[in-house]
Amino acid sequence: MSIATTAIPSQRLPTRKKSMRFDDRRQLFLLALALPAVVYIAAVAIWPLVQGIGYSFFDYNLLRRGGAKTFVGLDNYVQVLTDKTGQRALINTFVFTIGAVFFEFILGLGLAMLLWRDGRFNRICLAFLLIPVTITPLVVGLIFRALLAVDYGYIGYYLAEWGITSPRGLLAGTTTALPTLIFVDIWEWTPLVALILLAGLKALPGDILEAAFADGATSWQRFRLVILPLLLPTVFLALVLRMMDAFRVFDSIFVTTGGGPGDSTTSLMVYGVKQGLQFFNIGYAAAIANISILCIALMAAAFTLLIRRADVKANEQ
Amino acid sequence: MSTMTTTATLPRIAASARRVTALQKRIRIERTALVLIIAVYMIPVLWLVATAYKPPKDMFSSPPSFLFEPTLHNFRRVFEVFDVWSLLQSSIIISLGSAVLSLLLGVPAGYALARARSRYAIWVAYLFLAIRTVPIIATLLPFYLMMRDIGLLGTWWAVILINTTLNCAFVTWMMFSYFRSLPRDMEEAALTDGCTLFGAFYRVALPTVVPGIIASALFCVMFSWNDFLVAMFLTNSDSKPLSVALLAAFGTKDITWGTLGALAHFSTVPIMLMALFLNRYFVQGLTKGVH
Incomplete structure (x- = not known):
């Protein structure tokens, strides 16, 4: 024992000195590995974002001759928030996000509970349910537009025929178009919510669940008092992920209604793309984009706080 | 102690057996529900697949036709x-x-x-x-x-x-x-x-x-x-x-x-x-x- 303790320092001393230098070398190596990605993101993502913030303070339209920029301060932002279409887009985006995510969560939770039992059967079911997630949102929009067509669509024809909807169909009505698009979003993304919640359910501590079973609690009590509180961090995570995605909704709206009828389905992204890439109103579109970034950031911050709190609570239990 | 266990075991076995059949029943209900959900869920996907093999005359028939003779006409047309x-x-x-x-x-x-x-x-x-x-x-x-x-x-x-x-x-x-x-x-x-x-x-x-x-x-x-x-x-x-x-x-x-x-x-x-x-x-x- 004593031999060993005396032997080790004498052997270690030189290597330790070397390992100091080695550690520096290692950190440099890691820096070199990270650098290309960091530089790339800085140049191709962050720099355009900074430019976008700059543009948003200017009246800048590419179609205007000479492409002159005039500084207008916060005018673009004020205009988006007071403009009728701008307000409509903001309201639509929030209604869409909250409506879609609410139902996706309720249905997704139910689906996750159904799929919870481990087994081949459930895994195959999950694989099928995830098919909509893989389909291009473009094609999803196309499918539903065809299905809901009043003259030849499998759903639209009968809905109109039986007098459930107006003869012009769901997507042509100013009050029905947005709920229909929410429904399409629910169809496409509920399985993803279910999958995230399922991963959370499978990670729950088994002993607590068994104790709850042994207590003779009813399944509703078990769910409400044991499972849900433990699952809360995952629930918030699923909610914030879907909310951030739903807030950026563009593809399915663009393909099915193009934001219409009127501006009844115009979302912030649809409005921004129209202003920026069709009318080349760069300053105005940049303001729209920045407003949506701000909203997304606020949602993310709020939910991060909620997740932290829920994590602490779940750990206390 | 020993008498207690012998008397208590029988009902416990019965109870656990009951629990097993209840579980089997539950799994069966869950699976039926899943199959039904998937069937409804796949309608839009199946529509996409079916449409591509539909002959043009059935495409815009109103009311929509459910039965048709599959054809590769649409794929030829795509090319x-x-x-x-x-x-x-x-x-x-x-x-x-x-x-x-x-x-x-x-x-x-x-x-x-x-x-x-x-x-x-x-x-x-x-x-x-x-x-x-x-x-x-x-x-x-x-x-x-x-x-x-x-x-x-x-x-x-x-x-x-x-x-x-x-x-x-x-x-x-x-x-x-x-x-x-x-x-x-x-x-x-x-x-x-x-x-x-x-x-x-x-x-x-x-x-x-x-x-x-x-x-x-x-x-x-x-x-x-x-x-x-x-x-x-x-x-x-x-x-x-x-x-x-x-x-x-x-x-x-x-x-x-x-x-x-x-x-x-x-x-x-x-x-x-x-x-x-x-x-x-x-x-x-x-x-x-x-x-």
Whole structure:
């Protein structure tokens, strides 16, 4: 024992000195590995974002001759928030996000509970349910537009025929178009919510669940008092992920209604793309984009706080 | 004590037997519910498939016809109207190009961020995560002007470069979480055995995260393949991918739903098959990439 303790320092001393230098070398190596990605993101993502913030303070339209920029301060932002279409887009985006995510969560939770039992059967079911997630949102929009067509669509024809909807169909009505698009979003993304919640359910501590079973609690009590509180961090995570995605909704709206009828389905992204890439109103579109970034950031911050709190609570239990 | 157990055992067995049959009944109910849900759920997908094989005379019949003789007419028509091979080529080049570039940038970065001692590393990782949530319109406008200025507008490169920002951010975050859950011991052991730093990364750490790399690649390909907004504004008629052609064909009078459905086959079936065959990695990507 004593031999060993005396032997080790004498052997270690030189290597330790070397390992100091080695550690520096290692950190440099890691820096070199990270650098290309960091530089790339800085140049191709962050720099355009900074430019976008700059543009948003200017009246800048590419179609205007000479492409002159005039500084207008916060005018673009004020205009988006007071403009009728701008307000409509903001309201639509929030209604869409909250409506879609609410139902996706309720249905997704139910689906996750159904799929919870481990087994081949459930895994195959999950694989099928995830098919909509893989389909291009473009094609999803196309499918539903065809299905809901009043003259030849499998759903639209009968809905109109039986007098459930107006003869012009769901997507042509100013009050029905947005709920229909929410429904399409629910169809496409509920399985993803279910999958995230399922991963959370499978990670729950088994002993607590068994104790709850042994207590003779009813399944509703078990769910409400044991499972849900433990699952809360995952629930918030699923909610914030879907909310951030739903807030950026563009593809399915663009393909099915193009934001219409009127501006009844115009979302912030649809409005921004129209202003920026069709009318080349760069300053105005940049303001729209920045407003949506701000909203997304606020949602993310709020939910991060909620997740932290829920994590602490779940750990206390 | 012994008498108590003997009297108590019988009802307990009966109770547990009752519980087993109750469980079996429950599983049966759950499975029936799942099958029903999937059946309803698949209607839109089945419609897409069915439409592509519908003869033109049944296409616009009102009320819609449910029975028809399947035909390949729509697929022949697709090849007449569209240059399918060129569209496929563009889609493949854009998605593979972006996937390769994203992996080359993102995998080493994810490793570095997971292993770095710096306390800024985690913040850089969060930054990458945040980049993924930015609406594409915010970067697309300035990027469009940038590409116009350097003359890349209308090329595959423009699309690959902008898709790579989101994909690279995704890969970095995903690989960061994979490498972080990997114990350092093996790399340390390799290093004391005289392995180089690069060797410890390339030959020791990398092979253990192959599932993560497959999942990342799958998601990069899926993202670029499915996008049309970026491609619509950055490509021209020579470099446009399938998704843009699909959108352009949509709403044109002489193109029927059947032709569109057949074209949509090309843009959905490859990804669908990939997701089904690589289901394990697909599921991993969906759950792990978000945490």
